Amino acid sequence: MGMLQRVKEGKFLEATLNMTLPEEQGAWKTESGISCELLGRGILKISPANVNSVSDNASSKDIVLSSGVHGDETSPIELLQQLVEQILSGEVQPIHRLLIIIGHPEAINLHRRFVDENMNRLFKAENPASNSDCIRANTLQVAVKDFFLQGEKDEQSRWHLDLHCAIRDSEHYTFAVSPFSRHQTRQRDLFSFLQQGEIEAALLSNSPSPTFSWYSAEYFGAQALTMELGKVAPFGQNDLQRLSSFYQAMVELVTKLVPNYQWQEDKLAVYKVTRTLMKQSEHFTLNFPDDQANFTMYPQGTLLGRDEDIEYYVLEEGEAVVFPNPNVAIGQRACLMVKKTDVSPEGQVQAMT
Numbered sequence: 563m564g565m566l567q568r569v570k571e572g573k574f575l576e577a578t579l580n581m582t583l584p585e586e587q588g589a590w591k592t593e594s595g596i597s598c599e600l601l602g603r604g605i606l607k608i609s610p611a612n613v614n615s616v617s618d619n620a621s622s623k624d625i626v627l628s629s630g631v632h633g634d635e636t637s638p639i640e641l642l643q644q645l646v647e648q649i650l651s652g653e654v655q656p657i658h659r660l661l662i663i664i665g666h667p668e669a670i671n672l673h674r675r676f677v678d679e680n681m682n683r684l685f686k687a688e689n690p691a692s693n694s695d696c697i698r699a700n701t702l703q704v705a706v707k708d709f710f711l712q713g714e715k716d717e718q719s720r721w722h723l724d725l726h727c728a729i730r731d732s733e734h735y736t737f738a739v740s741p742f743s744r745h746q747t748r749q750r751d752l753f754s755f756l757q758q759g760e761i762e763a764a765l766l767s768n769s770p771s772p773t774f775s776w777y778s779a780e781y782f783g784a785q786a787l788t789m790e791l792g793k794v795a796p797f798g799q800n801d802l803q804r805l806s807s808f809y810q811a812m813v814e815l816v817t818k819l820v821p822n823y824q825w826q827e828d829k830l831a832v833y834k835v836t837r838t839l840m841k842q843s844e845h846f847t848l849n850f851p852d853d854q855a856n857f858t859m860y861p862q863g864t865l866l867g868r869d870e871d872i873e874y875y876v877l878e879e880g881e882a883v884v885f886p887n888p889n890v891a892i893g894q895r896a897c898l899m900v901k902k903t904d905v906s907p908e909g910q911v912q913a914m915t
């Protein structure tokens with residue numbers, strides 16, 4: 563049985579990861595009237611039964627849901643497989659156009675974050691086809707671009723949730739990173755959605771970074787987030803129960819024209835990024851253990867790390883470290899410094915201070 567047939571039977575993940583199957587494309591309709599189109603390995607477009615009338619509705623959205631951009635972050639892949647299964651069986655009836663992506667099948671098969679280089683730093687522009695991470699990033703860029711442009715929706719109606727897991731423990735089990743873009747990509751609805759899904763925290767980035775969610779925000783004005791859903795674990799060892807509120811919120815997002823989310827004061831901890839520590843040389847080191855939990859705070863004046871000619875200290879009380887990683891490539895982000903902030907009560911979510 564070929565790739566397309568397996569996907570039709572709900573085996574999206576299995577067909578995506580089976581590299582002995584030649585890549586196939588093809589369109590079909592489910593019994594419940596949903597139009598599906600397999601655009602390539604791990605890239606599935608889903609349109610609601612009455613796509614034309616729904617698309618004309620100002621409340622309808624074009625939603626990208628991606629997972630597995632890092633090959634070892636498996637719980638989001640399991641969540642999207644479950645969602646695809648429920649859509650194809652008719653149990654979940656999406657009312658918006660969806661693009662569901664399993665990001666990096668080759669890295670997933672290797673149980674590795676990436677093959678040669680971190681794919682989630684390859685979304686600034688088309689990459690030279692120098693390795694499989696670059697080639698796959700190029701494919702994903704085109705798929706997302708075509709999806710958003712074909713949809714012809716305004717920017718507010720484009721969403722992209724890029725689902726990941728954190729490498730280390732975290733004071734917040736789940737959190738989202740809102741990329742910095744030229745557009746208004748911090749709509750309150752997006753953050754109310756996080757509250758609905760019991761996501762504990764959100765980080766507001768203060769500078770561009772070439773990630774997949776940034777790509778959708780920067781080039782298509784999409785309401786985009788990188789979502790950190792618990793800690794990295796192999797397939798079958800994820801506690802999906804801990805992500806059940808998020809899964810329910812995602813189902814509601816795709817099945818309701820206007821989900822009934824209400825912004826709740828103080829339900830989501832919001833942090834602003836105060837500094838991004840970039841690895842400038844091979845001398846970059848951190849002054850605390852590699853597995854230190856995300857959002858750990860140190861007293862003002864604490865030496866955090868060193869690079870060739872620089873020492874990094876905690877500059878203000880309340881600064882915490884997120885994604886500390888001295889093993890990144892030179893020129894890449896080695897640690898984010900963040901600080902809790904109040905947010906504006908209305909309009910776009912913005913830091914007050």
Ligand SMILES: O=C(O)CCC(=O)N[C@@H](CCC(=O)O)C(=O)O
Pocket residue numbers: 632682726727728729730739741771773775788885886887
């Ligand atoms: O836990 C870690 O250190 C990394 C987890 C991860 O993959 N995070 C993303 C965040 C992307 C963003 O800043 O939007 C990444 O580093 O690619």
Ligand SMILES: [Zn+2]
Pocket residue numbers: 631632635726727
């Ligand atoms: Zn990741």
